Amino acid sequence: MRKKILVSGGAGFIGSHLCKRLLEEGNEVLCVDNFFTGNKDNIVGLLENPRFELMRHDVTFPLYVEVDEIYNLACPASPVHYQFDPVQTTKTSVHGAINMLGLAKRTRAKILQASTSEVYGDPEEHPQRESYWGKVNPIGIRSCYDEGKRCAETLFFDYYRQHEVAIRVIRIFNTYGPNMNPHDGRVVSNFIVQALKNEDITMYGDGSQTRSFQYVDDLVEGMIRMMENKEGFVGPVNIGNPHEFTVKQLAEKILELIPDSTSKIIYKPLPQDDPRQRQPNISLAKEKLDWEPKVELEEGLRKTIGYFEKIV
Numbered sequence: 001m002r003k004k005i006l007v008s009g010g011a012g013f014i015g016s017h018l019c020k021r022l023l024e025e026g027n028e029v030l031c032v033d034n035f036f037t038g039n040k041d042n043i044v045g046l047l048e049n050p051r052f053e054l055m056r057h058d059v060t061f062p063l064y065v066e067v068d069e070i071y072n073l074a075c076p077a078s079p080v081h082y083q084f085d086p087v088q089t090t091k092t093s094v095h096g097a098i099n100m101l102g103l104a105k106r107t108r109a110k111i112l113q114a115s116t117s118e119v120y121g122d123p124e125e126h127p128q129r130e131s132y133w134g135k136v137n138p139i140g141i142r143s144c145y146d147e148g149k150r151c152a153e154t155l156f157f158d159y160y161r162q163h164e165v166a167i168r169v170i171r172i173f174n175t176y177g178p179n180m181n182p183h184d185g186r187v188v189s190n191f192i193v194q195a196l197k198n199e200d201i202t203m204y205g206d207g208s209q210t211r212s213f214q215y216v217d218d219l220v221e222g223m224i225r226m227m228e229n230k231e232g233f234v235g236p237v238n239i240g241n242p243h244e245f246t247v248k249q250l251a252e253k254i255l256e257l258i259p260d261s262t263s264k265i266i267y268k269p270l271p272q273d274d275p276r277q278r279q280p281n282i283s284l285a286k287e288k289l290d291w292e293p294k295v296e297l298e299e300g301l302r303k304t305i306g307y308f309e310k311i312v
């Protein structure tokens with residue numbers, strides 16, 4: 001049966017890939033976005049599809065529409081953007097979650113929350129399992145994002161317990177791919193754009209901090225499997241690639257894949273509260289969703305470099 005699916009934040013990096021995939025599967029998609037970090041260019045190819053509808057709307061305000069499923073992605077994700085207006089970031093996570101959950105409650109829609117590995121903060125458990133409660137600074141410059149997302153998880157589980165809303169919560173680890181905003185300051189887009197423009201590669205700290213990078217197609221597959229799982233499994237579940245790299249290794253890999261680049265690595269101060277290491281334990285996703293990432297870093301980087309070559 002054709003479903004009506006709302007994707008909040010659908011004009012963003014991940015949302016645009018999700019909208020495309022949901023349309024390919026024959027659904028009707030309502031993309032809701034205030035274009036804070038998202039961009040019409042990301043979804044321009046979808047606008048001609050009669051099953052696709054685009055609505056400019058800020059999720060901190062109520063929204064009355066009729067839908068079967070909701071993917072709640074609205075929220076700036078890069079530190080540069082979520083720290084630009086931190087009060088609005090918390091409002092987007094918290095008021096946005098309340099409005100989307102109220103909508104799900106009224107329409108009896110299933111609702112998936114795009115939560116984040118940031119709920120683990122600067123983790124003392126490594127790799128991170130879903131049972132770990134995290135180590136988050138409540139008053140730092142990343143807190144608007146981390147605590148906003150933690151409160152959204154709380155709201156999801158309270159709507160589930162109190163109102164029996166059909167929730168799904170995934171914790172996304174660092175994801176990259178085409179349609180990333182070239183100016184949003186995240187490490188993969190920054191390094192690729194810098195390498196393509198022969199500018200200095202800005203390494204924060206000594207580059208020994210680690211991240212585990214997931215290609216966007218793997219994430220979208222995990223999101224859909226989580227939404228569609230019939231076991232009543234609500235999560236939270238980690239969706240990420242467990243292959244861990246230092247940020248320095250990432251820079252070296254990108255320079256290797258752009259051999260003509262004359263860029264040199266320069267070192268800048270490490271931002272406050274920058275997590276030292278991050279790697280998902282994905283046993284739960286394997287067990288419950290039969291999901292694991294398929295795209296290795298080199299293959300994913302090649303596709304992402306191909307995208308940025310066209311736009312910068």
Ligand code: NAD
Pocket residue numbers: 008009010011012013014015032033034035036037038039057058059060072073074075076077078092096114115116117171172173174175176181
């Ligand atoms: P993005 O910034 O490209 O996309 C976010 C989208 O939400 C943008 O289109 C933006 O305009 C929209 N938006 C922001 N505030 C809004 C509001 N108040 N009302 C309506 N729309 C609003 O980021 P992304 O990487 O695509 O992230 C999507 C979601 O996934 C976010 O919730 C993010 O927290 C989560 N996530 C992403 C990553 C990652 O590595 N990319 C990791 C963990 C979690």
Ligand code: UDP
Pocket residue numbers: 061062063064065098099100101102103104105106107
């Ligand atoms: N809401 C919405 N769309 C709907 C239903 C609710 O945006 O279709 C918003 C509305 O602003 C409300 C919030 O979701 O304040 C929470 O809804 P809920 O029914 O849980 O609580 P209440 O209406 O009692 O505040």
Ligand code: UDP
Pocket residue numbers: 078079174185186187188190191202203204205209211247270271274275
């Ligand atoms: N980083 C970096 N140079 C950049 C951008 C980021 O060295 O130009 C580092 C950053 O300090 C962090 C890692 O790369 O340790 C990942 O940063 P990103 O902003 O992509 O994501 P997050 O910190 O939220 O995982």
